Each structure stands twice: as structure tokens, then as C-alpha cells.
Amino acid sequence: MPDTHANPRFAMALANYFKKDWSGALLAVVILAVAIELVTDGKPFFHPSNLMTILNNSAALGVIAGGMTLVILTAGIDLSVGSVMGMTAALVGYVASYWGFPPLLAILFGLALGLSIGLIHGTLVARFGMPAFIVTLAGLSIWRGTGHLTTGAQASPKLDPVFDYFGRYNPLAPFREAYKDGSLPDFLMPLGSWVDANWIEYFRTFQMSLVIFLLFFVVLGLIVKHTKLGRYIYAIGSNEQGARQAGINVRLYKVLAYVICSMTAAFAALMFLGRAPYAKSDYGQMWELDAIAAVVIGGTSLFGGRGSILGTFLGVILLKLISNGLTLAQLNTFWQMVVLGMIILLAVGIDIVRQSATPRKIKQVLLAVGAASLLFASIHPVSQFVSAQISVMEHHSASAIVLQGASLAPTQAQRLLDAGAMAQTVEIISSTWVAGTLLLLMTLMGFASMARPGRSTSLTMLGVTVLAGLVLSAGSWPGLPVLALGVTALLGSLYTDTLFDQARRV
Known part of the structure; x- marks a missing residue:
């Protein structure tokens, strides 16, 4: 056993770090980023242009997640933010294109829509006592339908360049142009010469969406931490009845939380329009789940009263890293939806365990993270195997129909594979079934290990995870960055008891 008297200050510092709601998200972002840097070729992950691209792509979702954080801190939920975003984007584009609204007036109209929707939601929840889940679930359908109905679900013409200032506009472009035409002091x-020389390499991806994203979280973080609004929202989420007895106007501040949430969704619509060529009512589909996932994996409790804006920022970045990894792994979009659902379940499970904070529970969470990393790593070979098997079965079914003399419908005819495609499909099956089966068995072993968290269990799972990394490397499949996160969690489980003992002795 490790010496429980060694490094007590380190143990206390580590314990204090993990008391932060955002600690897990920060650690996950760092581990995944470093692992991606080590296993990928080409442009380094930490290249400034790559980091700016990640922030640009995260901006609109991040703004929505920031507003969602306030609602969840009150122990509420808003399932309508994706629909509010889509409707706002569609109607802003519609009034700007067909009603002749000047861009500024169209922008104010969009923000007013968000304000009005937030007032409706907040009033129904806070004053009439309707469940937030039901109110915003209804809003998810109502606002999406309204956007489709009012615009005929048709895209608008190309929008005025003014909207670019919310998205693709590069604030350094005028500076560079002034240098090139000699008008700079x-x-x-x-x-100016340095910016121009490094434009392609560094500054081409510097956009207003990045600036807005960072400023938004700085301002929102200051509001939540240093104003009455933030303190009261935490108090309401922690104990609504106690907050009411302390003289807090609970109704007012709950309404304000929903107003801010809907207005951030409307503002995110403007940011999306700043990067999209036209407006359409189907923007933002499933973004409510992305926003909730970002908030929860950032450490904010779905039970209210605990969380941080910094955690949500890190949650958005972590979600984007995972999404980019799944895309690079060439996973079907439907698999990505499955992974997102599993991430939400895992994050909520971690939140539940954090409330008890016993060594046994912490070890179970770390073992669960290790098992989840195995599951995520197995998705690529398993999905390839399953897809190939389905293709072969569909081919045989379509061939049987042809042999019976029946004609095939166009969609059925697409299931027939030529000799080359069949050979390629069979090759995929033969090259993935062993790895997929092994990884799934390892995953089951990982989740089973949670029943008996201990040093021997952690060591066994650590060996299994390293073996999984060798399996992935042999098949040239992605997944090593996620396994690196799992290895770190399992190493942590080995020293959980030691760190708790050391922290108690200080």
C-alpha cells in the first residue's frame, strides 16, 4: 500500500481542486487535447488557428449553454432553446428579406422574440407553478412549428453583410487592409507587417464569433458571481422554500432566468446567421440536448444550486472535442447521438455520486469513466461491423426477391452489392469482429467492476484499458485519446483512499 503519510499538502491541494465544480471538465479537456495532439498527424492540435476554429464552432452553442446554466441552477430546465434559436433565425431572415426591415431593426426584433418567449416560459413556471419540463417541451414544438409555418420552411435569400459582424467577420481584416494600402500610422x-505575414498561418480564422463567445462568458461569469441575480439564483436552486423565507422574490428571479435563457438562444441565432449564408427554420435542431450536455458535463447539477459558468465553458469545449473526434472517426451521425445520450447519463451519474463524496463512490465513478472510455473506443469497430453485416443481409434479401422473379423497388435495388462492394464489405466484417467483440467484453468487465471497487479491480481495469489501446493501434482505429482519459481515471481510483486519508490528516 502507498504511504498514507506522504505528501499531505499535495493531497489537500488535490482535494481542494476536485471540490471545484469545473475540475473534472478541465481535466478531461486537458487530457483529451494532449492525447489528440500526440496521436494525430498534420497540423498540431494546439496550433492557434486550430484552437480559434474550435472556439468559432463552439460559439453559438456556448451562448445557449450559458443561458441554460442559469435555468438549471434554479433546478429548472429549458428544452425549447433549439426551437427558439431556429424560429428566431428564420423570422429575422424573413423580416429582413421580405418585409424590408433594416438589419438593425431585424436584430432587435429577434432579441425581442427571445425576451417575449422567456417571459411566457418564466411566467408559466414561476407564477402558475407548471413544471418547467412540460412548459418548455411544449415550447420545443410550438416555436419550431411557428418558424416553419411563418416562413413555409423555406430558406431566405442571402442576408445583409451586417449579420457577418456576429460571425465570420474578422476584426483584424481592416487593420491588415490598412497596412496593405499604406494608411496605417x-x-x-x-x-501590420507581422499580421499580414502570418495571416494565412494564424489570423485568418480569427472571427467575431470567437470574440463574442469569450466576452459573453466573461460578462456572464461576473454577473453570476458578483451580482444579486447570481446569488439569488444559487439560493433558489439550493433551497427554494428557504430563499422565499429569506425574502427573495423567487418568482421574479426564476422568470429572469428563463428570460435570459431564451434571449441567449435568440442571440445565438444571430451568431449562427453570421456564419450561415441564409436563414432557415430548421437551424438548432437537437441543440437543446447539446446545451444540457455541455452544462452537465461542466459540473452544474441538474438538481440546482451548484455549478459555474466556467464549468459550462469547459463543457462546451469538451463536447466539441468529443464531437470532432467522432467526426474524424467517420462515425454515422446517429451514433453521435447515441454517444451524446450516454455522456449525459454518465455526467448525471457523476453528479449524483458527487453529492455523497465517499471514497467508495468516487472509485465507482472513476471506474465508470474507465468503462465508458472502453465503450466509446469500441464504437468505431462495432459500428463498422454492424453496418457491414446489415449490408450483407440486405443484399441477400434483395437477391432472393430477384430470384423469385419479383421486381425491386428503387430503394430495394440500392441494397444490391456488386462483386467489388461485396468483397470490401466482407473484408470489413473479418477485420472488425474480433476487435469489436474484445472491446465490448472489456466494456462489460469495466461496468461490472463498479460493484467491487478496490485496488485489485483498478489494476485489472488499467491492464484491460492498456490492452484495448493495443487492439485499437493494431487496427489503426481512432479512440486512443478517449482511452487516455480512461487510464487517467483508473490511476486516480488507485490512489483515492490514500488521498482521502492524507486530506483528513492535514
Whole structure:
């Protein structure tokens, strides 16, 4: 056993770190980023242009998740944010294109829509006592339908360039142009030369969406941490009855939380329009789940009263890293939806365990993270195997229909494989079934290990995870960054008891 008297200060520092709601998300972001940097070729992951691209792509979702954080801190939920975003984007584009609204007026109209929807939701929840889940679930359908009905579900013409200031506009572009035409002051010319020389390599992906994203979280973080609104929202989520007895106007602040949430969804619509060529009512589909996932994996409790804006920011980045990894793994979009659902379940499970914070529970969570990393790593070979098997079965079924003399419908005819495609499909089956089966068995072993968390169990799972990494490497399949996260969690489970003992002795 490790010496329980060693490094007590380190143990206390580590314990204090993990008391932070955002600690797990930060650790996961760092581990995944470093692992991706180590296993990928080409442009380094930490290249500034790559980091700016990630922030640009995260911006609109991040703004929605920031507003969602306030609602969840009150122990509420808003399932309508994706629909509010889609409707706002569609109607802003519609009034700007067909009603002749000036861009500024169309923007104000969109924000007013978000304000009005937030007032409706907040009033129904706070004043009439309707469940937030039901109110916003109804809103999910109502606002999406309204967007489709009012625009005929048709895309608008190309929008005014003013909207680019919410998205693709590069704030450094005028500076560079001024340097190129010689209108910069002399003392700024060296800086202009440096920006121009590094434009393609570094500054081309610097956009307003990135600036807005970062400023939004700085401002929202200051509001939540240093204003009455933030303190009261935490108090309501922690103990609504107690907050009411302390003299807090619970109804007012719950309404404000829903108003801010809907307005951030409307503002995210403007940011999306700043990067999209036209407006359409189907924007933002399933974004409510993405926003909730980002908030929860950032450490905010679905039971209210605990969480942080920084955690949500890290949750958005972590979600984007996972999404990019799944895309690079060439996983079907439907598999990505499955993974998102599993992430939400895992994050909620971690939140439940954090409330008890006993060594046994912590070890169970870390073992669950290790098992989940095995499951995520297995998805690529398993999905390839399953898809190939389905293709072969569909081919045989379609061939049997042809042999019986019946004609095939166009969709059935697409299931027939030529000799080359059949050979390729059979090759996929033969090359993935062993790895997929092994990884699934390892995953089952991982989840079973949660029943008896101990040092021997952690060591066994650590060996299994390393073996899974060798399996993936042999088949050149992605998944090593996720396994790196699992290895870190399992190493943590080995020293959980030791760290708890050391923290108690300080």
C-alpha cells in the first residue's frame, strides 16, 4: 500500500481542486487535447488557428449553454432553446428579406422574440407553478412549428453583410487592409507587417464569433458571481422554500432566468446567421440536448444550486472535442447521438455520486469513466461491423426477391452489392469482429467492476484499458485519446483512499 503519510499538502491541494465544480471538465479537456495532439498527424492540435476554429464552432452553442446554466441552477430546465434559436433565425431572415426591415431593426426584433418567449416560459413556471419540463417541451414544438409555418420552411435569400459582424467577420481584416494600402500610422506598420505575414498561418480564422463567445462568458461569469441575480439564483436552486423565507422574490428571479435563457438562444441565432449564408427554420435542431450536455458535463447539477459558468465553458469545449473526434472517426451521425445520450447519463451519474463524496463512490465513478472510455473506443469497430453485416443481409434479401422473379423497388435495388462492394464489405466484417467483440467484453468487465471497487479491480481495469489501446493501434482505429482519459481515471481510483486519508490528516 502507498504511504498514507506522504505528501499531505499535495493531497489537500488535490482535494481542494476536485471540490471545484469545473475540475473534472478541465481535466478531461486537458487530457483529451494532449492525447489528440500526440496521436494525430498534420497540423498540431494546439496550433492557434486550430484552437480559434474550435472556439468559432463552439460559439453559438456556448451562448445557449450559458443561458441554460442559469435555468438549471434554479433546478429548472429549458428544452425549447433549439426551437427558439431556429424560429428566431428564420423570422429575422424573413423580416429582413421580405418585409424590408433594416438589419438593425431585424436584430432587435429577434432579441425581442427571445425576451417575449422567456417571459411566457418564466411566467408559466414561476407564477402558475407548471413544471418547467412540460412548459418548455411544449415550447420545443410550438416555436419550431411557428418558424416553419411563418416562413413555409423555406430558406431566405442571402442576408445583409451586417449579420457577418456576429460571425465570420474578422476584426483584424481592416487593420491588415490598412497596412496593405499604406494608411496605417508609421508606428503601427511593423505590427501590420507581422499580421499580414502570418495571416494565412494564424489570423485568418480569427472571427467575431470567437470574440463574442469569450466576452459573453466573461460578462456572464461576473454577473453570476458578483451580482444579486447570481446569488439569488444559487439560493433558489439550493433551497427554494428557504430563499422565499429569506425574502427573495423567487418568482421574479426564476422568470429572469428563463428570460435570459431564451434571449441567449435568440442571440445565438444571430451568431449562427453570421456564419450561415441564409436563414432557415430548421437551424438548432437537437441543440437543446447539446446545451444540457455541455452544462452537465461542466459540473452544474441538474438538481440546482451548484455549478459555474466556467464549468459550462469547459463543457462546451469538451463536447466539441468529443464531437470532432467522432467526426474524424467517420462515425454515422446517429451514433453521435447515441454517444451524446450516454455522456449525459454518465455526467448525471457523476453528479449524483458527487453529492455523497465517499471514497467508495468516487472509485465507482472513476471506474465508470474507465468503462465508458472502453465503450466509446469500441464504437468505431462495432459500428463498422454492424453496418457491414446489415449490408450483407440486405443484399441477400434483395437477391432472393430477384430470384423469385419479383421486381425491386428503387430503394430495394440500392441494397444490391456488386462483386467489388461485396468483397470490401466482407473484408470489413473479418477485420472488425474480433476487435469489436474484445472491446465490448472489456466494456462489460469495466461496468461490472463498479460493484467491487478496490485496488485489485483498478489494476485489472488499467491492464484491460492498456490492452484495448493495443487492439485499437493494431487496427489503426481512432479512440486512443478517449482511452487516455480512461487510464487517467483508473490511476486516480488507485490512489483515492490514500488521498482521502492524507486530506483528513492535514
